[in-house]
Amino acid sequence: MRIDAAKCVGCGQCHQFCTMGAIYFTRSDKGSKVHCFVDEDECVDCGICFRSQVCPTDSLYQINHDWPRSIRGTFSNPLSEHKETRVPGRxxxxxxxxxxxxxxxxxxxxxxxxxxxxxxxxxxxxxxxxFKSLAKLGVEFEPNNPLTGLLANKQTGEMNPEVVNEKVLSAIIEMVFPLELVIPVLDVMEQVAEEIDTVFSIDLVARVDEDLAVPTAKVMEKHEKWFSLNGKTNLGLGHLRVKGAGLS
Ligand code: SF4
Ligand code: SF4
Known part of the structure; x- marks a missing residue:
């Protein structure tokens, strides 16, 4: 996102819509006129400031970025669609x-x-x-996830070096692994949390047992790990398939 300094009147209306705090005030070279500018390294091209239509002078404008900058918009702007997966967003x-x-x-x-x-x-x-920390445990990364598509090596978790400095609003790593790895995976996530400059949340899901027990809950309880069975997750609403008296 960019701001046309010649048109901007520095009203600050767009500032409050920025998801990254990437819009700043400055003065023109001549000293008196205040206008806003976008810190393009922090901007994730989510387009929210533009779509909010708050600018009274139409000073905000979007850029059609080339690769790899283009992935900021594809991950952060919900109106964008990943070319590979045809899925909008994350x-x-x-x-x-x-x-x-x-x-x-x-x-x-x-x-x-x-x-x-x-x-x-x-x-x-x-x-x-x-990715690298989890790859050492041998988890299988979801092949249809757009972030997996940016891996240079799915065995080591190395990403395409062209993209590692790009910034997105949020992105989701999806994977599957045997139940025995639930605790090792959570331990690794706790360790790597100390090494990264962002936050993450974890959704854990498993197919319910025939008695409707939740296998992942059993593992968490056994290891005295905190979890919320009914917490908001982006995974988990499968349909129950009834076969006779049991569930399939
Ligand atoms: S596109 Fe998003 S991150 Fe960039 S300046 Fe606008 S609101 Fe902020
Ligand atoms: S809303 Fe428009 S005029 Fe006001 S500060 Fe933002 S870009 Fe400038």
Whole structure:
């Protein structure tokens, strides 16, 4: 996003809409006129300031960026669509619809690590640190996730070096692993949290047992880990399939 300094009157209306705090006030060279500018390294191209239509002088304008800068908009602007996955925004189709019917086999857990929020964003070099730490455990990264598509090596978790300095509003790492890895994965996430400059939240999901027990909850309880069974997650609303008296 950019601001046309010649048209901007420095009213500050756009400032309050910026998700990254990337809009600043400055004075023109001649000293008196105050106008705003966008710190383009911090801007994630979410387009919210522009779409809010608050600018009285139409000074905000969007740029069609080339690769790799273009990925900021594809991850951060919900009106953008990833060319590879045809899914707008951050995650897979299941992330959007919450419908994960038949996605998870018994004995496995799925996890989504949602990195970055409005106000902080996430540099992809931090996503790479998480990818690398998890790759050592042998988790399987979701192939249809747009962030997975930026990996140069799915075995090591290295990302395409062209993208690691890019910043996005938020991005989701999605993966699957055997239930035995739930605690090792959570331990790794706790460790890597100390090494990154952003926040993340974790959604953990598993197919319910035939007695409707939640396998991941059992693991968490056994290891005395805090969790919220009914917390807001972007995963988890599969349909129950009834076969006779049991569930499939
Ligand atoms: S596009 Fe988003 S991050 Fe960039 S200046 Fe506008 S609101 Fe801020
Ligand atoms: S709303 Fe428009 S005129 Fe006001 S500070 Fe922002 S860019 Fe400048």
């Amino acid at each position: 995650g897979t189709e299941e992330m959007k619809t919450n419908d994960i019917t038949n996605r998870y086999k018994r004995g496995y857990a799925g996890m989504a690590a949602e990195m970055g929020r409005p106000g902080t964003g996430a540099r992809l070099r931090d996503a790479e640190k998480v």
